[in-house]
Amino acid sequence: MDxxxxxxxxxxxxxxxxEVRGILELQAFFAAYPLLRYAPRGDGHPVLVLPGLGASDISTRPLRTYLKAQGYAAHGWKLGPNHGPRDGVEAGIDSRxxxxxxxxxxxxxLIGWSLGGVFAREAARRAPELVRQVITLGSPFANExxxxxxxxxxxxxxxxxxDDWPGREAMKLPPPVPSTAIYTRxxxxxxxxxxxxQYSPTTQNIEVEGSHSGLGHNPAALYAIADRLALPEDDWSPFDRxxxxxxxYPDPLRSDTDSEAALRVSLAV
Structure with a gap:
């Protein structure tokens, strides 16, 4: 009941x-890059990365560069800045x-950052036969x-x-392919x-520490992405934390405590 x-x-x-922390997380990405290279390597399969609201493929370049180095054929969406569900956007994603x-x-x-993750989940719903798995980064698919x-x-x-997006309630349901939601409190x-x-045999939530604007280059998020992508195509299993x-990687099943209060305390120390 709403x-x-x-x-x-x-x-x-x-x-x-x-959210200015996103700049620090980018610096942390470059500092942690040598260690990130020890993450599980890929099998060469294609990965399509979708940017967040107002962002373009430039924003996902660090992530795609890392994934290419790990052995994946990582690609941007090539649709310019993400201005939401304008005419032709979903058709463009399907074509790509x-x-x-x-x-x-x-x-x-499919990897989608913020609104890009909403698009990724819906693309997987429309063409599950073409999608290996979906990974979202701070994507509010179940939010008001x-x-x-x-x-x-x-x-x-x-x-x-x-509030004028058709099928909003259906968007909350997991896509018909393995799906991982990475987020930060x-x-x-x-x-x-x-x-x-929502929990199911082929879905999982992975929590990391950080900001929304830094999720696409947050070192902990990138390691989790590499771990997920390296899974065999027909043998998905949960992330081992x-x-x-x-x-x-905090326990996502812990109680919904006041994360902001804890952050205030840490900033005061």
Missing amino acids: TAENRLNPPSQLLLAL LADLAGRYGRKVS PKASNAWRLYEILSGRKV TDGIVAWQGCRE SGLRSML
């Missing part, structure tokens, strides 16, 4: 201001997906329309009302609660 009491709010102004699947003769893994600090920007860029752009997949990994 009531005022259970409706999610956008992230606080503190978390929004702390079909082209890559045909060119390589293999299923394509205005549980975001970017909904006004969305309306300006897309020319649509934020200190996301300053979208409410993190709506960035998580036991041992030392538990220090980098």
